[in-house]
Amino acid sequence: MAEALAKISQVQDWGMIQIRADLARAGDAIAGAAGVALPEQGRITTDGSRSLGWMSPDELLLILPRAETAEALAALQDALATEHALALDVSDMRAVFRIQGARALDVLMKLCPTDLAAMPEDGLRRTRAAQVACGIWREPGGYVLIGFRSVTDYLRGILTGAAAPGTQLSPR
């Protein structure tokens, strides 16, 4: 039997902080406290082990090693103390999957109604995977997909199903 189209693995040790603020006003303060540059619309910036994703015109998602979450949250809240802003630890409400391999895009093309091939290298796309909401960005060798915790099993099911051996999308 051929190999799966991509290796699907769950990431357990990432922390995530949701930030809502007027990015035009508070962007620099957030970037400073987060230690990552402010992303443009639809992009994600990365610096070392931290990434900062653009989720909406007034929402960012900081992704970082879980152990650093509490400290980073405090730093953000401190930096945003004088702003009308919201910073929350949302690490526990997420499920994170890696889709790694040469045919990782095939797997996502079966689930997302989105032109991911056309997504910029540093793009972050919020869309749906089959019936649930998700966010997707690239990493070396594949993609990262984040979704909600309660549907972890569902996400694993649709991802491994879409990656089933012998189901590549190229014409036969």
Place this chain on the structure above:
Amino acid sequence: MLTLTCPYCGVAAEETELQPGGEAHLKRFGPGSSDAEFEAYLFARKNPKGVHFERWRHAYGCGKWFMAARDTATLQVFGTYSAQTPHPTPEIVAAVQAVRPDWQPDWTPATAETPAESLNA
């Protein structure tokens, strides 16, 4: 199945990523309004065959509500724009009229013509 571009994140989203929200630019009538006003606010909808302004939410995306101007018969999209406006923007009106020259807004646009009028006066 429609594709609409969310003006907040620039994403061309297909209908399954969006949540429909009915007619755009309804003026809310609350306590103190007459029965007729309140009835119109709650129930009276234009439902035109042709140019229409609608609310859509980029639900499987940035989560923002936005407005779309489109033709309900041909499904042509004239544009999408911010939800934070009481009426379609002048750019949207221009985009509609470029294709439907006979179409006229049914509201009084707060136009840039006011200074010109005052000049005449």
Place this chain on the structure above:
Amino acid sequence: MTQTGPFRLPRGGRLIDRAYQLPFRFDGRQMRGVAGDTLASALLANGQLMMGRSFKYHRPRGPIASGAEEPNALLGLGQGGRFEPNQRATTTPLVGGMATTSQNCWPSLNADIGAINNWMYRFFPAGFYYKTFMHPRPFWKHVFEPIIRRSAGLGKAPTEADPDKYEQAYAHVDVVVVGGGIAGLTAARDAGREGKSVWLVEQTPHFGGRTPTDHAEGQARVDALLAELRGMANVTLRRSTQATGLYDHGYLLVRESLADHDPNAGIPRQRLWRLRAGHVIVATGALERPLSFAGNDVPGVILASAVRDYIDNYGVAPGRRIVVVTNNDDAYRTALVALDAGLEVAVVIDARSTAEGALPAAVRARGVRVLTGCAVAGIKGGQAVEAVKICAHSGSGQVTETVDADCVAMSGGWSPVVHLWSHCGGKLNWSDAQSMFAPDPNRPPTGADGKAMASCVGAAAGDLLVSELTGAQAEAATMPVWVMPAHATRKMKFKMWLDFQNDVKVSDVELAAQEGYHSVEHTKRYTTLGMATDQGKVSNINGLAVLSNALNQPIPATGTTTFRPPYTPLTLGTIAGEARGEIFQPLRKTPMHGWHEAQGAFFEPVGHWRRPYCYPKGGESHGDAVAREIRAVRASVGTLDASTLGKIIVKGPDAGKFLDMMYTGMMSTLPVGKCRYGLICNENGFLIDDGVAARLSEDTWLVHTTTGGADRMHGHFEDWLQCEWWDWKVWTANVTEQWAQVAVVGPKARVLLERLGGQIDLSPEALPFMGWIEGEIAGIPARVYRISFSGELSFEVAVPANRGLELWEKLHEAGRDLNITPYGTEAMHVMRAEKGFIMIGDETDGTVIPQDLGMSWAISKKKTDYIGKRAQERSFMTDPGRWKLVGLESLDGRVLPDGVYAVDQGVNANGQRKVQGRVTSTYMSPTLDRPIAMGLVRQGPDRMGEVLEFPVAGQESYKARIVDPVFYDKEGSRANG
């Protein structure tokens, strides 16, 4: 003769490989075909011309086509879960070992009892069912319907689950070319040269379409195009891939066959592509039309193009002595192909008065007789063609000659395949010159930009010869022939089939016109013309031409019926895609889900969540389990997994003002550290959600919603913030899944929690009822809300989701000697009902306002506005006659059925008994050991003590007394422990 059937020709067969023989079974008989055969070509090779029976008259039927348009040769394929009815033999690739069965016949294909209908055709005219079975009425149910149900329908639906897998995929492509014939290949090459991303999809396993068979050097022309296309990285070619429908904004559904030919490949059988095409090029070719002459449905009467397909593509002779009947030059190609294959062409019957083009000349040169100005008067033969009766076309059918033959190749002209063009609004023009509807390039289907989203090329565009690409010479015009001969008698028209599968004949359409069916859409439904599984691909144009003639109007005045997707039927499996079994739907699971499963919990769906309904122990019934859980909670302590409750953070300088608009009550005045129950209504005034809000800090609230309401309420908040009060400074965040939440409930709840230890003071002084506190329990950071939905002393403990299971397990470990009991949603429901608390979805149904529920206490009198306030002032809402919440006490100890209505005196305008209330919640209370119920009753609270009657069919009426809805602990002292 070869081993693959007596009708396999010794040579030829472009698409087959004679080296690979494939055994298969048809109705239990062993047969052999070869690789590359379709089921139809293999059956024909074996001399099996008859492949089915028609729908109404059970007439014997052979194939009339060689492709997707086939109406007759429908078979049942496979066995068990893989059985599939109504599969077209003409498009089904032959697979070794295939088991196939004929349909719509009993006891056998050759001796079908239903064919008796055939002798009664005069009694089954158009609209027969509508006219006949109306009276007498009882006959319908007891006589007609059972007979019709037994004999109706084609293949039988499979009874087992489909074992195959299916999948879907999305792609965004600049240009999708549909159809891999020479026009499609050329269009794909041109788009490919422009550097666009291009897909070309071809429904059959082969590229080239008709060109290799119909045109000299055709294969070479196709091969040259394919070679160039295969060298283009931006071009994707997909065979066995059927475009089924074109929808709004370039949305194109395409089914790719992956393992239809190999069920054991271990991969999905089919894939449904959901394409977004920048532009669709329709290169779908054209379909040949039958001719309407008497006996045109006898097996062996085959479309001329299909006859040459079987010969040229598969090396199969549909007959050995062929008569060609035509109204155009193209059918002469069939005569030439047949002659080349060594078959006899008895005669060519051409309705036109002259036939002088290159093709007729070539046929004459081979010594074949060509009879111009002639027609077929009738076919001799029942289950197969025996002879053809010939007459003058201009007459009424006097037979001038009878010619022996075993196959009739007929051609009534060609119709462009305009389905995709028309699905989304492309318009057609009638061409008198070519007797066909062709796409009007000036009225295309339009996309989001208002411009054409599709265009047609080649035969689909009406350019039937595509001379520029095929090198074909010009041909003489097709003569419109809708009935043959022109003045056929009424009796002949009874034998002229338009829709072969549904048995609709020229006489039926003429009768419909005579009876006043002037609209083509009405005629279609009245006669069932074009409503068979082939959706009228070969019958529609002929049918509407006959209708036009009967109505004495030109064909464009009649118009066409609507072209609707799918072009060919889609297996339901492809539409479901991956959504089957475990991943049919996303099942939302709490952090403690695994624990509940291990304890044998019985789950119930709440939205997409699965929540424990109860935890039955050792053979216990659900009812007994619920009762045990309730008694344990009220006696000592229990735990409920409340993680599913919605949790929304609302923060900002305007958060209080905003929440005052969202809730009927006042949230801005809630002190930090306190909780308040609140109601949320929509702008119509109706109650849509409820829950407890806690003020976390000066500018931050945490709002709890119902389990099903989290996403909805978050969306509701964002809607008002984004679209109405966008200048208010408020942020919201739906953090439902960040927290695991456990309700620890019962008189021993505090004792238990204190055992877990931690830096948190749970004393009544530090944490009074409707207060909340933050700290640590059992080493886990926690927020504790002292709120109660059961009436008992109750703490709702929220911890980060990743630590929810740890907290839950520690509680159960520490509470063992307290008989700690996990309880489910049903126990929760019963306990809240004992306390008279409402439940969204039970006491509310989208038409209930808080005032109906006696909840005016939760509506602020001071506020000038909130969402729903104006609506609640409408006269209908303030009508004292509204149905309002009360308790109901069963008089005879029986539990009232849920949802039953209380009757009133008199009847309404429809003669129905008037009603005055209904039951909204009803349970056997284990606490009180008697039935309790709540309901909405007209002016209920003013009618305490009155007895209502609830009739139930087949039972003695229930009677219940109106009482206070709070059944248990009216003083509310238990919540204090």
